Amino acid sequence: MAIVAGVDFGTQSVRVSLVDSERGRLAAATAEYPVHRKREDPDHATQSHADHLRALTEAMRAALAQAGIAGADVKALALDTTGSTVVPVDERLQPIGDYYLWCDHRAHREAAEITVHGRATGLEALQWCGGVYSSEWGFAKLLHWLRNNPDERARMASAFEHCDLIAATLCGITDPAQAPRSVCAMGHKWMWNDALGGLPPEEFLAGADPLLAGARQKLNGRYERSHTIAGRLSAEWAAKLGLSEGIPIPTGAFDAHWDAIGAGIGEGDVVNVVGTSTCIMAIAKQVGLIPGVCGVVNGSIHPDYFGIEAGLSAVGDIFEAIARRAGTSVQALSEGLDRYRAGSTGLLRLTWDNGDRTVLVNAELGGVTLGWSLTNTAQDELFAAIEGTAFHTRVVLERMAEHGVPITRVINGGGIPQRNPVLNQVYANVLNKPVVVPSAEVTSLGSAIFAFLAAGVFKSVDEAQKALCPPFTTVEPRAEDAAVSEELYRHWKSLYFAFGQPDSPPAGIGEVLPALRRIRSGVRQ
Numbered sequence: 131m132a133i134v135a136g137v138d139f140g141t142q143s144v145r146v147s148l149v150d151s152e153r154g155r156l157a158a159a160t161a162e163y164p165v166h167r168k169r170e171d172p173d174h175a176t177q178s179h180a181d182h183l184r185a186l187t188e189a190m191r192a193a194l195a196q197a198g199i200a201g202a203d204v205k206a207l208a209l210d211t212t213g214s215t216v217v218p219v220d221e222r223l224q225p226i227g228d229y230y231l232w233c234d235h236r237a238h239r240e241a242a243e244i245t246v247h248g249r250a251t252g253l254e255a256l257q258w259c260g261g262v263y264s265s266e267w268g269f270a271k272l273l274h275w276l277r278n279n280p281d282e283r284a285r286m287a288s289a290f291e292h293c294d295l296i297a298a299t300l301c302g303i304t305d306p307a308q309a310p311r312s313v314c315a316m317g318h319k320w321m322w323n324d325a326l327g328g329l330p331p332e333e334f335l336a337g338a339d340p341l342l343a344g345a346r347q348k349l350n351g352r353y354e355r356s357h358t359i360a361g362r363l364s365a366e367w368a369a370k371l372g373l374s375e376g377i378p379i380p381t382g383a384f385d386a387h388w389d390a391i392g393a394g395i396g397e398g399d400v401v402n403v404v405g406t407s408t409c410i411m412a413i414a415k416q417v418g419l420i421p422g423v424c425g426v427v428n429g430s431i432h433p434d435y436f437g438i439e440a441g442l443s444a445v446g447d448i449f450e451a452i453a454r455r456a457g458t459s460v461q462a463l464s465e466g467l468d469r470y471r472a473g474s475t476g477l478l479r480l481t482w483d484n485g486d487r488t489v490l491v492n493a494e495l496g497g498v499t500l501g502w503s504l505t506n507t508a509q510d511e512l513f514a515a516i517e518g519t520a521f522h523t524r525v526v527l528e529r530m531a532e533h534g535v536p537i538t539r540v541i542n543g544g545g546i547p548q549r550n551p552v553l554n555q556v557y558a559n560v561l562n563k564p565v566v567v568p569s570a571e572v573t574s575l576g577s578a579i580f581a582f583l584a585a586g587v588f589k590s591v592d593e594a595q596k597a598l599c600p601p602f603t604t605v606e607p608r609a610e611d612a613a614v615s616e617e618l619y620r621h622w623k624s625l626y627f628a629f630g631q632p633d634s635p636p637a638g639i640g641e642v643l644p645a646l647r648r649i650r651s652g653v654r655q
Contacts, residue, residue: 132205132587135190135373136578138385139182139211139292141165141233141406146189148197148204149578151587154598156199158574159192161185165231173235173265176228179217182296190371201372207300207363208380208581210388210574211292214319216271218279219295221287223304227279229292230271233407233443235485237270238493240277240339244269247338255321255330259425262491266443268320269335269342276341283341288348291315293382301361301379310352310360314383317427318439322353324428354381355429356388356580357591378584386544387411387431387439388576391591393543393568394599397435398536402523403544404553408442410488410526412535420533422489423526432591438535440526444484445519446546448497449512451483456508463512467552472517472559472614475510476650477501478622479518480629489529490630498629501650516553517615520560521622527561540565541602543572551605559611560619566602575599614653 133156136147143162149155163181168174194201217229230237244263248256256263263270272289288306290298298309316322321330329335329346336343354360360381368375386409390401395413403409413435417426423440430437453460478500485493499511531537540561547554547567558565579594588594 132582132585133199133203134206134208134578134581134585134587135193135204136574136576136581137186137207137209138388138574138577139209139296140385140573141212141231144182144185144189145574146186146193147574147578148193148199149575149598151582151597155575157193157197159189159196161188161192166228171236173238175231175234177215177231178228179225179295182292183299187370190373194372202374204373204377205587206378206380206581206585207373208577208584209293209296209300209382210385210577211296211382213291213293213315213384214267214271215292216268216289217292217295218272218275218282218286218289219306220285221306223295223298223306223309225295226282226285230275232266233484234271235265235493237274238265240273241265241267241270241493244273244338247334251334251337253321253330253334255323255326257419258323258427259318259321260423260488260491261421264424264487264491265485265493266319266487268316269345272345273339273342286348291319293384297360297379297382300363300367302364302366303361306348307351310354310358310381311349312381312383313353313355313427314387314430314437316353317430318384318425318437320349324353328353355433356381356383357433357583359584380580380584383430384409385573386441387437388580389543389572390431390576391579391595392572392575392599393541394595394602395431395541396592398538399541400527400530400537400539401541401543402557404445404542404546405544406444406446407484407487408445408519408523408544410440410442410523412438412530412537414438414535417534420530420535422491422529424488424491434591438530440488440530442481442519442522443487443493444481448481448483448515448519452508452512452515458508460512463509464550464552467509467513470513470552471653472556472611473618473649474653475501475506475514476503477506477510477514478618478625479511479514480622480625481515481518481522482630486630488526492630495630498625500625513552516556517560517618518622520557521619522626523557524560524619525623525626542567545571545573554605555608558605558607560615562607562612562616564607565605567605568600569603570600572600614649617649
């Protein structure tokens with residue numbers, strides 16, 4: 131029997147879970163931190179490293195108190211974070227300003243330039259991250275920072291993902307070159323590829339913009355998978371967190387990736403971690419390039435497999451925005467939502483409110499809702515948005531399957547599926563296959579699994595999953611709703627590519643609005 135701490139840094143809060151290898155989760159505590167946004171710039175989203183550390187301290191202390199155990203009982207600590215959440219640092223590994231949060235899209239111009247340059251030069255690494263570079267990713271954010279902070283450039287010794295900086299900080303590492311870097315983070319967001327020699331060549335980066343000259347060298351360090359040790363908890367942070375000095379901390383990763391581990395992912399599974407956004411993940415022993423998919427990285431989710439990541443840039447955020455505009459809450463707006471049936475709103479919702487992450491990889495798109503009548507309500511829009519995220523998920527799964535990713539089971543993980551049975555039913559209807567949902571929340575369970583590996587309690591990820599992952603509840607598709615969803619999906623998919631690609635012909639657009647009215651009139655609500 132052993133106890134570890136699994137830490138998950140989400141978009142708005144950190145969650146610390148204390149997990150026993152035999153009894154499971156003993157306690158979980160959270161602490162919040164702000165997202166800094168600007169009304170005049172909707173693409174702006176930053177966070178403070180100091181806020182993250184303060185919240186971690188609060189949540190760890192609260193979890194220990196809740197569990198009623200001594201900090202000395204905790205044998206390892208593992209941390210996952212959002213990403214790509216990036217901050218430049220100085221020569222002492224101190225942040226220069228705030229993090230660019232994952233959902234900060236100010237670097238859309240920089241991302242487009244990197245994409246154009248990558249295609250012009252035939253950069254193979256670009257193809258391994260879907261063929262389009264995103265404003266959510268590392269080099270775009272770094273270039274945006276360099277362009278907009280000329281007075282700080284000379285201080286910049288390196289730049290780090292949140293998961294890597296937080297681990298280095300807790301281990302007392304102060305030399306950027308000695309800090310471990312996550313294969314997960316750097317592979318999916320920075321075009322790092324071990325088979326291609328690591329990061330893109332210096333010539334490519336300097337050619338994209340002279341400000342990136344030297345960036346490759348500054349991003350050096352130990353590139354590791356999550357079953358390796360990043361370091362050991364320093365005396366300073368052991369005292370602050372109430373834990374024992376010297377306990378192991380494994381190399382970190384992205385929150386959704388470790389959530390997939392906590393949800394029990396195996397080869398043949400797709401895990402939709404549905405929260406503020408959705409991360410869609412699969413693993414495979416062998417897989418090739420997948421156009422439009424965020425990344426195919428060896429060892430990124432499960433250390434023994436290729437990790438495949440895709441996703442939706444906003445899901446829970448869209449639901450919250452709909453409720454906010456209506457002057458209510460998602461919880462209140464969801465009451466009675468189970469009475470809705472596929473197509474009953476007459477609406478079709480393209481959920482691009484925060485751009486498209488996969489498969490178009492276009493941050494400049496905006497949300498579109500078609501089919502409005504004078505009687506439609508905010509609750510109608512919420513249901514249509516749930517349908518829209520399900521349709522978008524199906525587009526992603528089809529793209530993955532077309533390129534050899536085995537998909538035999540769909541797991542809906544993350545916080546929203548735990549609270550929203552309507553979403554799970556809609557996804558089962560749209561995908562026309564059973565969707566399984568973990569019977570308990572898995573957030574921070576994946577990080578606990580890697581903490582157990584670091585402590586030597588389990589020999590493999592698979593062994594830890596069998597011992598710790600919760601059982602599933604299965605949601606079957608409803609035949610009538612699945613048939614209507616199939617027709618809606620045909621229209622949705624045609625609009626997705628017609629609206630989402632500037633050079634697309636408007637094939638079939640004229641038939642969509644009449645079809646929505648016809649479908650609505652034929653649905654029994």
